Amino acid sequence: MEELIEILPVESLPFADSLWVYKVFSVIFMSLVLAYIGKILLDRLDKKAHSTRNVWDDALVTAARKPLWVLIWSMGILWAAQITAVQMDDGLAAVLDKGQSVLLIVLLAWFLLRLSGEVETRIVDSSYRKKPVDPTTANAIGKLLRISVIITAGLVILQNMGYSVSGVLAFGGIGGIAVGFAARDLLANFFGGLMVFLDRPFAVGDWIRSPEKEIEGTVEHIGWRLTRIRTFDQRPIYVPNAVFASVVIQNPSRMHHRRIFEHIGIRYDDIKQMEPIVKAVRKMIDEHEDIAQDQTKMIYFDRCAASSVDFFVYAFTKTKAWAEFHRVKEDVLLKILDIIEQHDAQVAVPTSTLHMPKGLLLRGGEPSADEAVSHEGQRV
Numbered sequence: 001m002e003e004l005i006e007i008l009p010v011e012s013l014p015f016a017d018s019l020w021v022y023k024v025f026s027v028i029f030m031s032l033v034l035a036y037i038g039k040i041l042l043d044r045l046d047k048k049a050h051s052t053r054n055v056w057d058d059a060l061v062t063a064a065r066k067p068l069w070v071l072i073w074s075m076g077i078l079w080a081a082q083i084t085a086v087q088m089d090d091g092l093a094a095v096l097d098k099g100q101s102v103l104l105i106v107l108l109a110w111f112l113l114r115l116s117g118e119v120e121t122r123i124v125d126s127s128y129r130k131k132p133v134d135p136t137t138a139n140a141i142g143k144l145l146r147i148s149v150i151i152t153a154g155l156v157i158l159q160n161m162g163y164s165v166s167g168v169l170a171f172g173g174i175g176g177i178a179v180g181f182a183a184r185d186l187l188a189n190f191f192g193g194l195m196v197f198l199d200r201p202f203a204v205g206d207w208i209r210s211p212e213k214e215i216e217g218t219v220e221h222i223g224w225r226l227t228r229i230r231t232f233d234q235r236p237i238y239v240p241n242a243v244f245a246s247v248v249i250q251n252p253s254r255m256h257h258r259r260i261f262e263h264i265g266i267r268y269d270d271i272k273q274m275e276p277i278v279k280a281v282r283k284m285i286d287e288h289e290d291i292a293q294d295q296t297k298m299i300y301f302d303r304c305a306a307s308s309v310d311f312f313v314y315a316f317t318k319t320k321a322w323a324e325f326h327r328v329k330e331d332v333l334l335k336i337l338d339i340i341e342q343h344d345a346q347v348a349v350p351t352s353t354l355h356m357p358k359g360l361l362l363r364g365g366e367p368s369a370d371e372a373v374s375h376e377g378q379r380v
Contacts, residue, residue, distance in 0.1 A: 023080075027076055027079050027080045028076060028077075028080055030076065031072055031073055031075070031076025031077070034072050034076075035069060035072045035073060038068055038069065038072055039069070042061060042064070042065050042068065045061045046061045046062070046065070049061045053127060053128050054128075055119060055122045055123060055128050055129070056119070058118070058122060058128075059115055059118035059119045059122060060115065062114075062118050063111055063114035063115040063117075063118050064111060064114075066110075066114070067107050067108075067110050067111040067114065070107060070110075071104075071107050074103055074107075075100070075103075078099065078100045078103065098160065098161060101160050102157050102160060102161070105153055105156050105157055105160065106153065106157075108153070109149050109150065109152075109153035112145075112149045113146055113149055113150075116142050116145045116146055116149070117142065117146075119142075120138045120139065120141075120142035123138055124138050134200070134203055135203060135204045135205070136196075136197065136200060136202075136203040136204055136222055137197070137200070139197075139204070139222065140194075140197035140198075140222075143224065186225065188240075188241075188242040188245075189224070189225045189226070189240045189241045189242045190224050190225065190241070191242075191245075192240070192241030192242040192243070192244055192245045193222065193223065193224045193225065193227075193241035194224075195241075195244070195245060196222060196227070196241060196244055197222070201244070201249050201251060202219055202249065202251050202253075203219065203222075204219050204220065204221065204222060205218065205219060205253070206218070206219050206251055206253040206254070207219075207251070207252050207253045208229070208249055208250065208251050208252075208253070209249075209250050209252070210247045210248060210249050210250065211248075211250075212247045212248060213239075213243060213247055215229060215237060215239060216231065216232070217229040217230050217231040217232060217237060218230045220236070223241075224241070225240065225241060226238045226239065226240060226241065227239050227241055227244070253320075255320050256320065257292050257295055257316035257317055257318065257319075257320060258316065258317045258319065258320055258325040259314070259315070259316050259317075260313060260314070260315050260316070260317065260328075260329050260332060261312070261313070261314050262312065262313050262333065263302065263310045263311075263312045264310065264311060264312075264313065264336060264340075264347065265305055265307075265308025265309060265310040265311075265347065265348040266308060266309055266340060266345050266346065266347060266348055267308065267309075267345070267346050267347075267348045268307075268308070268309060268348075270309075270343075270344075270345035270346060271309055273343045273344065273345040274301050274309060274311065275301075276343055277311070277339060277340055277343050277345060278299055278300065278301055278311050280339045280342075280343070281299050281311070281313065281336055281339055282297075282299040284332075284335050284336070284339065285297055285299060285313070285315050285332070288331075288332065288335075290317055290318055290319070290328040290331070291315050291316070291317060291318070291328075291332075292315075292316045292317065292318045295315070295316035296314065296315075296316070297314065297315045297316075298312070298313075298314040298315075299311065299312070299313050299314070299315075300312060305348075306350075307348055307349070307350050307351045307352075308348030309348075313332070313336065315332075317329070
């Protein structure tokens with residue numbers, strides 16, 4: 001005896017109309033669970049990564065935290081929306097499919113942008129690397145990578161949405177000519193910034209100056225269009241990068257030593273003490289612990305000035321720090337003055353001697369007969 005088993009379709013079940021509601025609820029609940037599990041895993045990975053001083057594991061975990069959290073929740077919400085859209089409109093479901101693809105591209109680009117920023121921050125940190133990368137170089141490479149990621153993500157999104165990337169690139173080539181004429185200054189500043197990044201005449205933190213443009217201060221930031229310089233009176237100066245392609249820039253921060261170059265004069269009455277004074281100063285410079293002995297040192301009698309005989313001191317300090325240099329220079333000058341005093345000589349001061357061809361008679365007294373004759377009968 002054959003039995004006929006009739007299998008009822010799901011749609012005929014009493015709860016079939018509301019089944020999608022349970023699916024949506026299940027998706028949202030699973031998203032919540034996955035987000036919680038992901039947070040726990042990332043917390044443990046972050047703790048383990050920070051226990052070592054490795055650039056990449058710290059950067060990866062920190063960069064992935066927010067994009068991963070947004071990925072779990074956004075994918076869950078989009079999946080739930082797709083389930084709902086099937087019940088309402090097939091066209092809406094197709095739009096959500098494309099939206100899901102675009103969202104994945106955006107989240108991947110966001111992760112790569114964060115990763116480049118985290119790596120850039122760590123490779124210039126001495127606690128991560130024995131020889132940190134120059135901040136200017138790291139900043140330039142980071143900006144180029146971020147621009148590449150943004151452009152690539154934009155092109156992929158356009159391609160995913162059905163636009164022809166080749167057409168966009170062709171339009172960009174034609175429009176680039178018009179943009180080039182309309183934004184000459186902007187492009188000049190961009191390429192000026194590129195030259196600064198490549199040639200590296202200065203870096204963030206350097207003290208630079210340009211006598212031609214009256215620019216002097218400490219570099220705070222180097223952008224693609226502007227460079228921000230902080231003057232010594234704490235005023236910010238924003239210099240277009242195109243300026244650096246046409247002016248001479250001095251970078252005192254990169255000097256190896258600082259120079260002491262002073263003329264010191266003693267009186268003509270003390271000329272006999274010049275030789276022993278110069279020898280004593282020369283010996284003092286040779287024995288000074290803050291003077292660079294491997295650099296040029298010269299102490300010589302130099303000139304006969306109007307009211308003094310001068311010798312000069314030419315030497316370099318070991319330090320290049322501005323404040324420390326002035327301390328060393330002060331010490332050297334005080335010791336030179338002490339040497340002059342020890343040799344019973346004096347530092348010359350500007351003096352003038354007036355020679356009168358005849359005697360000078362002060363007003364208020366009557367000249368004698370001889371004085372009257374010598375002055376040809378004239379009274380002064």
